[in-house]
Amino acid sequence: MDDVVIGIDASTTAVKAIAFARNGAELFQARETYPLSNPTPGHFEQDAEHWWTALLAALKQVAGKVGGSRVAAISIAHQRETFTLIDAAGKPLIPAILWLDERARPQVARLSAELGREAIRDWSGKPPDPTPALYALAWLAEHRPQALGQAAALVDVHGFFVHRLTGRLVTSTASADPLGLLDIKTGAWQPRLVEAAGLRPEHLPALVGPGEICGGLSEIIASATGLKAGTPIIAGAGDGQAMGLGMGVHGPGKSYLSLGSGVVSGSYSGTVTTSDAFRTLVSPTGSGFMLETVLRSGMQLVDWIVRTTGAPSAAILEKAAMEVPAGSDGLLVMPYWAGVMSPYWDGAARGAIVGLSLDHEPRHLFRAVLEGIAFEQAIATDAMEAQTGKAEAMIAAGGGTNSTLLMRIMASVLERPLSVSPVNEAAALGAAMLAASAIGWFASPEDAAKAMAAPPARQVDPVEALVPVYRARKAIYRDLYHATRDIHARLGAA
Numbered sequence: 001m002d003d004v005v006i007g008i009d010a011s012t013t014a015v016k017a018i019a020f021a022r023n024g025a026e027l028f029q030a031r032e033t034y035p036l037s038n039p040t041p042g043h044f045e046q047d048a049e050h051w052w053t054a055l056l057a058a059l060k061q062v063a064g065k066v067g068g069s070r071v072a073a074i075s076i077a078h079q080r081e082t083f084t085l086i087d088a089a090g091k092p093l094i095p096a097i098l099w100l101d102e103r104a105r106p107q108v109a110r111l112s113a114e115l116g117r118e119a120i121r122d123w124s125g126k127p128p129d130p131t132p133a134l135y136a137l138a139w140l141a142e143h144r145p146q147a148l149g150q151a152a153a154l155v156d157v158h159g160f161f162v163h164r165l166t167g168r169l170v171t172s173t174a175s176a177d178p179l180g181l182l183d184i185k186t187g188a189w190q191p192r193l194v195e196a197a198g199l200r201p202e203h204l205p206a207l208v209g210p211g212e213i214c215g216g217l218s219e220i221i222a223s224a225t226g227l228k229a230g231t232p233i234i235a236g237a238g239d240g241q242a243m244g245l246g247m248g249v250h251g252p253g254k255s256y257l258s259l260g261s262g263v264v265s266g267s268y269s270g271t272v273t274t275s276d277a278f279r280t281l282v283s284p285t286g287s288g289f290m291l292e293t294v295l296r297s298g299m300q301l302v303d304w305i306v307r308t309t310g311a312p313s314a315a316i317l318e319k320a321a322m323e324v325p326a327g328s329d330g331l332l333v334m335p336y337w338a339g340v341m342s343p344y345w346d347g348a349a350r351g352a353i354v355g356l357s358l359d360h361e362p363r364h365l366f367r368a369v370l371e372g373i374a375f376e377q378a379i380a381t382d383a384m385e386a387q388t389g390k391a392e393a394m395i396a397a398g399g400g401t402n403s404t405l406l407m408r409i410m411a412s413v414l415e416r417p418l419s420v421s422p423v424n425e426a427a428a429l430g431a432a433m434l435a436a437s438a439i440g441w442f443a444s445p446e447d448a449a450k451a452m453a454a455p456p457a458r459q460v461d462p463v464e465a466l467v468p469v470y471r472a473r474k475a476i477y478r479d480l481y482h483a484t485r486d487i488h489a490r491l492g493a494a
Contacts (some may be wrong), residue, residue, distance in 0.1 A: 002072040005439070006062055007432030009239060009425060010051060010078040010157050012036065012098065017058035018425055019066045022441055024452030029425070030061035037095065042102040045095035048084045048160055055161060055167035057225060063226035071227055074165075074217070075234035075435035077242035077427040080178035084141075085151035090163050097136045099178075104135035105347055111138060111196055118132060123193060125177070125184035125272075125280030125289075127345045132180025132236040134197050141198025148198050154179075159205045165233050166215030167417050174237035177282040182207075184280055184289070185272050208235045210287040211434045211445050234431075234438040237284035240264055240292060244429030245284045247395045247421045250446050250451035252291045255381075255391040256416070257410075258426075259400025263298035263377060266290045267388045277343045277383035284430060285445040291388060293380035296338035297351070299400050301369050304337065309362035312420045318405050320363035321370070321374040326409075326469045328364045330355045333372035334480045343383055344481060348492040352484050371470070374413035375477040380415060396458065397421040412466040413474060419456035429453070 004027060009016045014034065019027040032054035037045045063071065081099035084092045097103075112120065112128045121127045124134070140148055155163060156179060159171035173187045181197060181204075183190040189204050208214060214233045222229035236242060244256040244266050255267040266281075270288045270469075274280050278291040302314050311317040334352040355367070385391065396418045400406050411418045423429055433448040442448040 001070050004066050004070040005072055005432045005435040006059070006074045007428035007430070007435065008055065008074065008076045008078075008161070008236070009242075009428040009431065010055065010076065010161070012079045012100070015051065015054040015058050016425060016428055017055070017062045018432070019062050019071070020429065020437065020452070022451070024429060024454060026425070028065040029059040032057045035127035036098070036372065040250045040479065044098040044100040046082075046098060048096045051157065051160065052164055059225040059227060068226040068228055071235050073232045073439045075431040075438070076158050076161055076236040077239045077431040078161075078175065078236070080200070080238035080240060081131050081133050081180075083136075083154060083156050083179060084160065085147055085369060086153050086155055086160070086163070087150060088152040093150055094140070094144065097133070099131055101136055102130045102347070104139040107135040107142070110134065115196060120139075120193070121276070122274050124180045124182055125274055126180050127276050127279070127342075129341055129345050130347065131341070132178060134180035134193055137197035137199065151203060153205060154199060154203050155205060160452050162214045162233055165217055165221055167218055168215040170206040170208055170214045172210045172235035172237060173207050174241055174282040174284050174286070175235070175315070176205070176207060178238050182282070184274070184282070208294050208365055210235050210237045210282070210284050211438050213438060223439055232439060234435045236431045239427040241281055241284040241290050242268065243397070243427040244290060244430070245433055245445065245449055246423055246426030246428070246430035246453065247397055248449050249395060250285050250343040250449045252388070253287075253392045255394045257377070257394055257396040259298060259396060259398040259406070261298055261300045263295040263373060263400075264292060265377065265381060265384070266292040267391060269305040269388055273387050275383070275387065276345060277386075284434065291384050293342045293362065293384055295335065295376050296341060296375065296382070297335045298373060299398070301335055301337060301373070305366055306370060309365070311362055315450055317362060317366045318403060321367040324364050324367045326466050327473055328368035328371060329360065330357070330433055331360055331364050331368040332473070332477060333365070333368040333481065334477070335369060335372045335376060335483070340481070342380055346485065348489045349481065349485065350488050350491075352480060354480065367405070370403070370409050371413070371473070372477070373406070374410045374470075375474050376411055377410065378413045378474055379437040379478060385467070393419055395419045395421050395424055397423060407460040408463055409466075409470075412462040413470045414416055415462055415467055415471075417462065418460045420458050420460065422454050422457035
């Protein structure tokens with residue numbers, strides 16, 4: 001019947017293959033996990049074969065449940081910046097290096113000096129930072145030159161999957177872009193950055209725009225999964241961009257806020273603009289760009305507090321924190337437990353807890369962390385909206401939306417209502433929207449998003465009495481990084 005599309009989300013921990021109907025309803029979800037390796041401090045790796053095994057198993061489950069003959073197209077969202085090198089047969093030559101990896105900080109400094117920090121930012125849209133693959137590739141060129149010498153191709157997760165599914169070496173511009181090797185203005189590989197990474201042009205997959213057909217499912221994979229041979233594999237996007245599309249953010253006037261392990265926000269821009277205040281990314285619709293801010297330490301800080309204080313659960317700690325007044329009785333937290341990306345791009349930065357007294361308890365720390373996350377997001381949003389204009393609507397998703405206290409604080413600090421998306425798997429839904437538009441269900445990805453995105457589940461409004469309290473504390477918080485920057489740099493050096 002060809003009435004189902006599959007959206008794939010290959011995240012840091014699992015592949016999810018989800019069957020969606022034309023109206024965006026989720027029909028069935030298969031989830032297959034894989035391990036994450038941390039062999040030495042700062043090194044984070046995975047075996048790309050584990051991704052592949054998980055994808056095959058998930059696709060087989062979906063085909064078995066909804067019927068492989070019903071699947072009209074498949075599209076892919078995935079963990080960004082992660083990559084591996086493959087030989088001519090498509091076999092991985094190295095463990096995949098993940099977006100979490102920080103081994104390449106020396107290469108960040110070296111390439112920034114050699115090419116110019118602003119030049120890298122303006123070419124790639126991303127201020128120098130260990131997250132893009134550019135720097136880990138430069139690390140490989142220095143420490144594992146034989147791997148680069150043997151490599152037939154560099155592939156991101158999207159490119160790896162498309163090559164295995166179709167036999168074609170091709171990836172989406174919205175998937176390759178986070179690698180840091182693309183010219184954000186032209187949508188083509190940037191020669192100076194490719195050379196700086198130790199690569200040659202023949203190492204690079206062909207590029208297609210998101211929503212375009214990459215190829216058809218091969219006979220072998222169709223037989224292994226129960227899907228139809230020739231099923232179109234549609235170019236997707238990195239999970240951050242796809243998530244925004246799945247939440248219905250695809251043009252001016254809206255922004256998204258993902259409250260997960262990290263906190264990611266994004267707004268649409270019709271023109272190229274680069275800044276230290278955000279990262280510039282190819283839009284998942286293929287039209288325009290997404291400006292994105294990232295706080296590495298989000299809800300994982302809540303888990304850290306629960307573990308560190310020995311609290312029975314986050315829910316119990318949150319209930320106690322509800323009784324703490326706004327401002328946490330003078331406690332202020334800078335949530336840089338994993339360094340800071342936008343707007344400072346400082347790997348030496350670390351978290352700070354300021355104002356502790358003998359009267360403070362774990363409940364104060366819990367509330368202060370939530371307030372610190374909100375202050376940080378407010379500063380990031382202010383900087384981003386200076387470029388895009390204030391969003392008429394901000395749509396929130398992720399595990400943090402389940403925290404009543406966090407949502408109340410966030411709305412009050414941002415001084416705007418927050419709509420809460422009911423979609424649990426927005427990245428996979430965003431991929432499904434691209435698949436649906438590619439096969440003609442809708443005229444464009446934007447039309448697919450309008451038809452398939454679920455309306456907000458609820459709205460959280462600012463608490464009027466909290467707004468002036470938090471406005472005053474945000475002004476103090478804004479100075480905290482600058483007050484501690486040199487101390488953290490000296491500690492790191494020591």
